[in-house]
Amino acid sequence: MNALVILMFAVVIFAIAYFTYGSFVSKSYGLDNNVETPAHSMYDGVDYVPAKSPVLLGHHFASISGAAPIIGPIAAVAFGWLPALLWIIIGGIFIGGVHDSGSIFASIRHGGKSIGGIINENVGETGKKLFSIFAWLTLVLVVSVFAIVTANTFVSVPSAGTASILFIALAIVFGFTVYRNNFSMVISTIIGVALLFGCVWLGLAFPIELTFNTWIYILLVYIFISSVTPVWILLQPRDYLNSYLLYSLLLGAIVGIFIAHPTVNMPAFTSFSTDLGYLFPVLFVTIACGSISGFHSLVSSGTTSKQLDKESDARLVGYGGMLLECVLAVIALITAIILTQGSYAEALGNGGPVALFSAGIGGFLTKIGIPLAAGKSFASLVISAFALTTLDTATRLGRFIFSEYFEKSTVSNESKGITSNRYFATFVTVVAAGALALSGQWSAIWPIFGSANQLLAALALLAISVWLAKSGKNNNFTKYPMIFMFAVTLSALVQLIVKNFSGGSVLLGTVGTLLFILAIVLAVQAYKALQSASSGQNLSS
Numbered sequence: 001m002n003a004l005v006i007l008m009f010a011v012v013i014f015a016i017a018y019f020t021y022g023s024f025v026s027k028s029y030g031l032d033n034n035v036e037t038p039a040h041s042m043y044d045g046v047d048y049v050p051a052k053s054p055v056l057l058g059h060h061f062a063s064i065s066g067a068a069p070i071i072g073p074i075a076a077v078a079f080g081w082l083p084a085l086l087w088i089i090i091g092g093i094f095i096g097g098v099h100d101s102g103s104i105f106a107s108i109r110h111g112g113k114s115i116g117g118i119i120n121e122n123v124g125e126t127g128k129k130l131f132s133i134f135a136w137l138t139l140v141l142v143v144s145v146f147a148i149v150t151a152n153t154f155v156s157v158p159s160a161g162t163a164s165i166l167f168i169a170l171a172i173v174f175g176f177t178v179y180r181n182n183f184s185m186v187i188s189t190i191i192g193v194a195l196l197f198g199c200v201w202l203g204l205a206f207p208i209e210l211t212f213n214t215w216i217y218i219l220l221v222y223i224f225i226s227s228v229t230p231v232w233i234l235l236q237p238r239d240y241l242n243s244y245l246l247y248s249l250l251l252g253a254i255v256g257i258f259i260a261h262p263t264v265n266m267p268a269f270t271s272f273s274t275d276l277g278y279l280f281p282v283l284f285v286t287i288a289c290g291s292i293s294g295f296h297s298l299v300s301s302g303t304t305s306k307q308l309d310k311e312s313d314a315r316l317v318g319y320g321g322m323l324l325e326c327v328l329a330v331i332a333l334i335t336a337i338i339l340t341q342g343s344y345a346e347a348l349g350n351g352g353p354v355a356l357f358s359a360g361i362g363g364f365l366t367k368i369g370i371p372l373a374a375g376k377s378f379a380s381l382v383i384s385a386f387a388l389t390t391l392d393t394a395t396r397l398g399r400f401i402f403s404e405y406f407e408k409s410t411v412s413n414e415s416k417g418i419t420s421n422r423y424f425a426t427f428v429t430v431v432a433a434g435a436l437a438l439s440g441q442w443s444a445i446w447p448i449f450g451s452a453n454q455l456l457a458a459l460a461l462l463a464i465s466v467w468l469a470k471s472g473k474n475n476n477f478t479k480y481p482m483i484f485m486f487a488v489t490l491s492a493l494v495q496l497i498v499k500n501f502s503g504g505s506v507l508l509g510t511v512g513t514l515l516f517i518l519a520i521v522l523a524v525q526a527y528k529a530l531q532s533a534s535s536g537q538n539l540s541s
Contacts (some may be wrong), residue, residue, distance in 0.1 A: 003334045004490035005253065006081075006260040008021065009328045010089055014323045022319040025098055028477060029105045029468075031311040038112035040305050046230045046422075047396075050309040053316050055236055058243030059307070060321045063299045063393040064100075065246060065386050067354055069325050073333040074353040076286045077344065079279050079379055080269035081337040085330065087283055091291030092326035095131060095481040099457055101318030102464040103297040107305035108314070109467075114301045114397075115460045116404050119522075122466045123304040127525045130518055132405040135298060136429075138452055139398040142295065143223070143433035146391040151215035153384040154208075160384040161215070163203030166224075167385060168292075171238030179232045192237075193244045200245075200381055204374075213438070218341065219391065220434045227395040227426045231307060235396070239276055239389055241303065245382045246328070249361065252375075253331050256364025266337040266344065281491040286451045290329025292485070294456020295394075296322070300398040301460075326451040335360025354383055398429035425540055446517070447501075448508050455519055458485035462526045469533035490519060 039050035051059070076084040103115060110118050116135060120128030154161035171275075174192045177183045226234050270437060272279045276286060289295070300318060335357050336344055347356040362375030370378075399422055406419035418424050461482035468475035493516045501509035 001263050001264040002261050003244065003338055004257055006085065006264070007257055007330060007334060010085070010304070011254075011327060013089055014093070014326060017097070018216045018320060018323055021093055022097060022101075022315055022323075025101060025319060025477065026312070026315045028474060029102065029314075030473065031105065031314060033310045033312050035311055037108050037308045037311060038305065039309060042112060042306075047303075047400075049058075049230065049232050049236070050305045051236050051307040052309060053313045055185075055240045056304065056307050056313065057317050057321055058240035059236055060239075060299065060304045060317050061246065061324055062239040062242050062386055062389040063303065064289065064296045064321065065294070065325050065390075067297075067329060067383055067387055068293065069329040070332040070357045071353040072287040072290055074348075074356055075276070076283055077266060077333065077336045078270065078274045078276050079272075079283055080267050081264065081333060082268040083279060083283055084287060084333055087287055088291050088326055088329045088333070091284070091287070092322055092329075094477075095457075095461075095485070096292040096296070096326070097319040097322040098478060098481060099461055099464075100252045100296045100300050100322045101314050103300035103460055104305050104308060104314040105311070106464050106467055107301035108308055108311065112306045114400055114404055115297050115463050116401060117407070118301070118463045118467060119459070120407075122185055122463060122470055123522070123525050123529045127522050129405065130522060132401050134452070134515070134518055135456065136398055136401045136405065138295075138449065138456065139394050140429060140432045140436065141449060142394045143391060143398065143429070144436035146387050146394065147216055147219050147223075147433065147437045150219060150384060150387045150391060151212050153380070153387065154210070154215045155212050157377070157380050157384065158207030158209045158500065159201075159203040160381050161208045161210070162206055163199050163381055164385060164388055165208070166199035166202060167238060167242065168234065169197065170199060171234055171241055175233045175237035178237065187306075189240075190392055192241050196241050196244060200378065204377065204382065212299060216437055218436070219388075220430055220437075223392045223395040224426055224430045226392040227399055227430075228422050231303070234255045234304070235392070242385050242389060245385055249379065249382045250324075250328060250331065252368060252370070253361050253364045256361075257331075257334065259367040260364060262334070262338040264337050265340045267341075271372075277495060281488040281495070284488045285454055285492045287329070288450065288453050290332070290455075291372065292454070292457050294453045294458070294460060297456060297460035298397045298401075302400050303393060331361075332357050335364075354380075358383070366373055374539045381396070395426065395429055395433070398433075399425040401428060417453040427453060439442075448493075448496055448512050451489055451496060451512070452515055454485060454492070455515060458482055458489050458519070459522055460486060462522065466529045466533065469530050486519065486523060490516065493519070 039048050042048045073084055085128050106118050107113060110121060116128050116132040119131050178185060178188050304317060357378040358376045361379040362372045365375030368373050402425040403420050461478050465475045465478045465482050493512050497509050497512040
């Protein structure tokens, strides 16, 4: 079978879905441009700052993408390419896009609050406390892991470190040029993108070689500064410019596949049971980003909702951004399935999914005249750029959720005391993540967070479903995906709990048990809230 057929089929389906199901979802939420968004009504020049839709799409896409939609699909090929492809397409259209756009919309209708704040108002303060603890701990782990991934990348590919530093300087100049000096966005973008690729060239020419620990400390200082800095100075412009790197990668890969039209060498289906586990629920946990990911709800309700210029932008940014990530996941899948099973296993053993992806992209780029070595380096640089984006976005989200946890339910917009101080909340988040990154212990608990990430997605859909019900709106399009994600998560957690306790891993077994209990408690609270909403009673916290 020709891999081009798979790519074309997926792209056409995603395009149709955006204009049909995406439109249905937007109308069901009730997007209304006459309603002022928190970016305007709560403008503070730091976190609440309106952004044009292309700029915000760049930030959102950069934050939710990275290595995750590459690693998951490549690993899931163990079940065969057809189950993986179907989950990417069906999950992205009917669950992921709904989840991401819904998280944005629910947040803007709750004053830019995170999913935890939405749970507080619609389910109860206990639910919010439990969710906030879990979400903050998850973000600490994400920050620590991405710090390690980024530092390792900078050590192994020193040019990526140079290019990333230059990207940051360029973004700051771009931010001041556009937001403070009112330069033309079109002209600034053309110049900025040209300089962006110049940074890539300078990175290859002048690599910076530092030790792993040195990079970790530099990254910790960087994420602290970037997470307390107004979004218009660094976050918005950097993510907007960096998104052109990923757009270029996607376009180059698509054109290369068109020219090469490679043959699929992997079987469409292998077995219901593999070394990864059983297809249900493992497939739906392995492919998270690229189909449906709970981390997206934290980005959508944490930073994106605070920058949304008008409500209709939620469709492009949330639903459209998810489908763009699905395209990236399909391309990642293709880089694996054009290999034979033997070559696939060898590639995973030698460098892992990211190295396999970079080699595959490099091969596609040779079809448009780019040398293989340059193509592989470019792919590695793009992945490292987005790992860095996810790193500081997750830190900012950690700050929001840490402060939100200590909010009293009687306070509408502001928390009191030191916990509301953005410097203190960021410091606690960075120190916790840094300690974990430098301890070397993060890897002991990481395997179970595939399930934890999908639990976040189920909880986000739960919060949205309860809010829609209390608002008197139809919530079937969020409620049924929520039920499915709870089924996936709880099934995966049961398997992990049994596997880890029987294998002697008490730590992982205990964490899995706690996550299972958390899911059950919140599900029960949500059920009561839904029952109350349907009976027209007032919900009491």
